[in-house]
Amino acid sequence: MVEKKNQALNERSLLLLKSLIERYIYDGQPVGSRVLSKDPALNLSPATIRNVMADLEDLGLIHSPHTSAGRVPTVSGYRLFVDSLLTVKPLEISELNLIQSSLVAKNDINQSIGVASKLLSDLTRMTGVVTLPKRELVSLRHIEFLPLSNTRVLVILVTNEQEVHNKIIHTSREFSPSELQQIANYINTMYSGRSLAAVKKAVIEELKVAQERMNQEMLDVVQMAKLALDQDENSEDCVISGETNLMGFSELSDIDRLKQLFDAFSQKHNVIHLLDQCLNAEGVQIFIGEESGYQPFNQCSLVTSSYSIDDEVVGVLAVIGPTRMAYEKVIPFVDLTAKLLGAALNPKTLAP
Structure with missing residues (x-):
């Protein structure tokens, strides 16, 4: 579906969509033609921009909230952006060093899992989740x-x-x-x-x-x-860090929505079931909005990656945040953390 929409758009439309989504991710406000007309990379008049935006809206890639004349991305718009328009940024040296120094081989697997979850949360200022290795x-x-x-x-x-x-x-x-x-x-x-x-x-x-x-x-x-x-029914199957970080995003700050999210985090089994879908997937996987199939996450995105021990996939980690997250930074965080967590848990690297 995204590929068909991509084919229906010319380079100008794709560039405008990319600019609109990047602007919305940055400040969280609906983006209007006047704002986009000031973007030197577009070099388009407000009238032309309005026409292109109308085409994007007809394709279901953006929509207009009731309270504003500006536009925001739809799930389809984000999907096209992530799959075709996103430029992933390399990690800063300081960020790279922090992840590497934090995820060193430890004899306590729960400690390593906890460190990885907190790292994902602290670096992204969203929620970090890591499932424990499957028994x-x-x-x-x-x-x-x-x-x-x-x-x-x-x-x-x-x-x-x-x-x-x-x-x-x-x-x-x-x-x-x-x-x-x-x-x-x-x-x-x-x-x-x-x-x-x-x-x-x-x-x-x-x-x-x-x-x-x-x-x-x-x-x-x-x-x-x-x-x-026999595994205890109350045993922990995943470690979640930074749930309260989501309260800082206006689109998730509605009391009912927050209650649903916190209930989902406290129950855990549905979160684990969702992440288990990624056990057999290679590389980073992204669920945007309702793509997760889990109603409490309809306004969220999950960036996930599996991690391996001895070349065998044993668990999954993820960052959960609003759909307007900075994907270009979250993706490399998740990817590198998964690789280094697997290396830290490899029995061959554990201290004797």
């Missing part, structure tokens, strides 16, 4: 069980070389330290190096085996493994 792509390295009081057991789960997770589980009976050691030894011997998803699937399959044919020791093993690998 099905995380590998088991080592597991330990330590007895606590009564039927409580502390699980120490080491994944992806040096990432450590602690979790308390409640078992059906009390286990002695030696029993817990035997269970851990069996799990480490049988499943070390396999993905958590594959381990859990194998455990569930073993549970399906007629339990009367299992001795109690084996039953304890598979039940303990299942408890250890």
Whole structure:
């Protein structure tokens, strides 16, 4: 659709559309012919500009708000601008250095994810989101069980070389330290190096085996493994930073709209579902307005990119802001942050 509209426009129309959108992104005010006539790059009379703007409006690329004679871009206009007219700006040296120095290899994956999310928020003054690596792509390295009081057991789960997770589980009976050691030894011997998803699937399959044919020791093993690998319903699947930054944009400052946005951020699952669509996409992906298919983001744009560990895509990061965001700066921020986050999380770069 954008390609057809692009073909229907001559160079003058495209240049005017580009100028109008850049002006609107800069100051957030509807753009009129008088303002555009002062642009030396256009060198067009106000009458000519009005005619071209009328053509752009007929094509659905711009429209006139009720309160102004000026024009603002539509979603289609932004899409054409982003796909065909945008010139991405290289990052400033200071910005590049800040991202590189912040995203260094750490043994705590949650800390790295949090740093990336805050970086995106601080550098763009919008909202930064980073999903945690998908559990099905995380590998088991080592597991330990330590007895606590009564039927409580502390699980120490080491994944992806040096990432450590602690979790308390409640078992059906009390286990002695030696029993817990035997269970851990069996799990480490049988499943070390396999993905958590594959381990859990194998455990569930073993549970399906007629339990009367299992001795109690084996039953304890598979039940303990299942408890250890079950993901908590309240566990964090993504880290969001800078939600309140969106309050600074007039087009998003309506109380009802802000409530919808903050509700979306607090619930998270719809945001994660949206970002998961980008897991198999290469490079930077952009959702403008209603393109996201998620009503609370109808006045927003999302600039996203997946990040990889060991050449395997495991998560997605994004900047969420108004549709009139400075795409030429946000895109390289997102692209570089994704690359450096993946490098920081690569087990080969982690400190011993």
